[in-house]
Amino acid sequence: MLIALSKLNLSKGARDDDGVDQLHHLGTVAVLAGFAALIGMNQYVGDPIHCWAPAQYPDHHHEYAENLCWISQMYYVPMDDPLPWSKEDRMKTDISFYRWVVAVLAIQCLMFKFPNMLWKELRGYSGINVQKIVNMAEEVSTATPEDKDKQLTDISLFVHRWLQTYRVYKYNVVVRFKEKMSSVLCFALGKRQGTYLTGLYLFTKLLNLINVFFQFFLLSAFLKFNYWTYGIEVIEHLNGNWMDIDRFPRVVMCDFKIRQLANVQDHSMQCVLSINLFIEKIFAVAWFWFFILAIATIVNFVKWCWEIFFSKRREHFIQKYLMILGDTDSRRERALFKKFVHMYLRDDGVFLLRSVGNNSSEIIVMDLIKKLWDKFRKDHYHNRSTPAVDGNGNAGNARHRTDPLTGESTA
Numbered sequence: 349m350l351i352a353l354s355k356l357n358l359s360k361g362a363r364d365d366d367g368v369d370q371l372h373h374l375g376t377v378a379v380l381a382g383f384a385a386l387i388g389m390n391q392y393v394g395d396p397i398h399c400w401a402p403a404q405y406p407d408h409h410h411e412y413a414e415n416l417c418w419i420s421q422m423y424y425v426p427m428d429d430p431l432p433w434s435k436e437d438r439m440k441t442d443i444s445f446y447r448w449v450v451a452v453l454a455i456q457c458l459m460f461k462f463p464n465m466l467w468k469e470l471r472g473y474s475g476i477n478v479q480k481i482v483n484m485a486e487e488v489s490t491a492t493p494e495d496k497d498k499q500l501t502d503i504s505l506f507v508h509r510w511l512q513t514y515r516v517y518k519y520n521v522v523v524r525f526k527e528k529m530s531s532v533l534c535f536a537l538g539k540r541q542g543t544y545l546t547g548l549y550l551f552t553k554l555l556n557l558i559n560v561f562f563q564f565f566l567l568s569a570f571l572k573f574n575y576w577t578y579g580i581e582v583i584e585h586l587n588g589n590w591m592d593i594d595r596f597p598r599v600v601m602c603d604f605k606i607r608q609l610a611n612v613q614d615h616s617m618q619c620v621l622s623i624n625l626f627i628e629k630i631f632a633v634a635w636f637w638f639f640i641l642a643i644a645t646i647v648n649f650v651k652w653c654w655e656i657f658f659s660k661r662r663e664h665f666i667q668k669y670l671m672i673l674g675d676t677d678s679r680r681e682r683a684l685f686k687k688f689v690h691m692y693l694r695d696d697g698v699f700l701l702r703s704v705g706n707n708s709s710e711i712i713v714m715d716l717i718k719k720l721w722d723k724f725r726k727d728h729y730h731n732r733s734t735p736a737v738d739g740n741g742n743a744g745n746a747r748h749r750t751d752p753l754t755g756e757s758t759a
Contacts, residue, residue: 364478364703368648371641372556373464377457379637382455383630390623399619417602417619424597443571449627452570456563462540463555474544476510478703485704488712504719531615542694546656553649560642579635596628662698663689669714670721684728692724
């Protein structure tokens with residue numbers, strides 16, 4: 349099920365994130381926006397409140413009193429309890445939160461959208477347009493056989509130039525220290541170390557995880573009860589008459605003042621808040637949605653940490669395609685393969701190939717990896733066979749050439 353969620357595509361066209369990310373910035377935003385629209389229509393189009401008015405109230409006085417109660421503080425007192433005399437005691441059970449539900453839902457929408465907005469804003473600093481590469485790979489799937497090879501060659505050239513441009517040309521103690529730090533700080537120091545995209549992507553997933561748990565804190569503070577266990581309580585009462593009248597009361601009291609000439613009279617009215625019926629169900633559904641989303645996000649985050657921080661996983665992803673082609677059989681080729689994964693592609697290159705694989709077929713990914721592998725292998729053997737040239741323009745011994753990827757002698 350979680351694998352299916354990661355492959356879920358809620359947007360049209362190519363994507364550079366997985367299904368769990370889209371559940372956050374597309375699915376959850378749509379659900380919360382739908383809730384906000386439902387409550388907003390009930391508030392501003394329907395009749396959210398009905399009050400019991402004294403018989404001497406004319407219709408227009410009755411309507412005025414209801415509108416006044418709607419914008420005033422209301423409080424809940426159980427039917428079997430007497431009304432408190434002091435205003436302070438009455439306001440201890442204030443239930444005016446219902447007027448802010450739409451605003452809170454709108455804030456939640458922005459919170460779920462923010463990590464994706466951050467990802468889209470910062471991914472361009474990696475030096476490559478991930479979305480463009482993914483779109484180009486998707487177009488290959490529908491191309492004619494004549495155009496397919498040319499398009500794949502163009503994609504491989506774009507990726508190759510990016511990998512060659514944003515890499516370290518000289519290795520020393522400082523560079524190796526930055527490589528170690530980039531494995532921890534990721535995108536903060538990782539552009540030339542090949543960890544910028546993966547670090548940024550993992551950071552957005554961490555924000556998603558923090559955000560979904562923060563919703564329980566937010567709603568606990570807003571609704572003034574322990575929202576963490578609300579869903580469990582709902583399940584426990586499903587077999588009976590589930591009406592959470594203490595937290596979402598339907599019948600409430602309203603106090604207001606009426607000025608009549610020189611006198612100011614206090615009035616109290618009993619009102620029915622039918623909107624609380626919707627709010628109760630909405631926050632119950634939201635609890636289960638957030639719970640499922642939290643579980644999916646935890647598993648998805650751990651999965652991506654496993655894929656990113658363990659080098660064997662990167663090797664396995666690339667090797668499963670090259671093994672089909674039979675290009676890593678010899679011992680020398682296997683050693684070169686490790687250099688291809690860790691020195692040439694690195695974390696960001698493998699991440700880009702994963703993004704391509706999420707939007708196209710396995711064949712497209714295999715062909716693209718094959719072209720990058722052939723280009724890397726050709727350049728590697730060319731560097732080994734080309735004699736080095738000294739400062740006077742004299743050809744030297746090829747054994748003393750320096751590997752451009754590692755800064756080490758190729759002898």
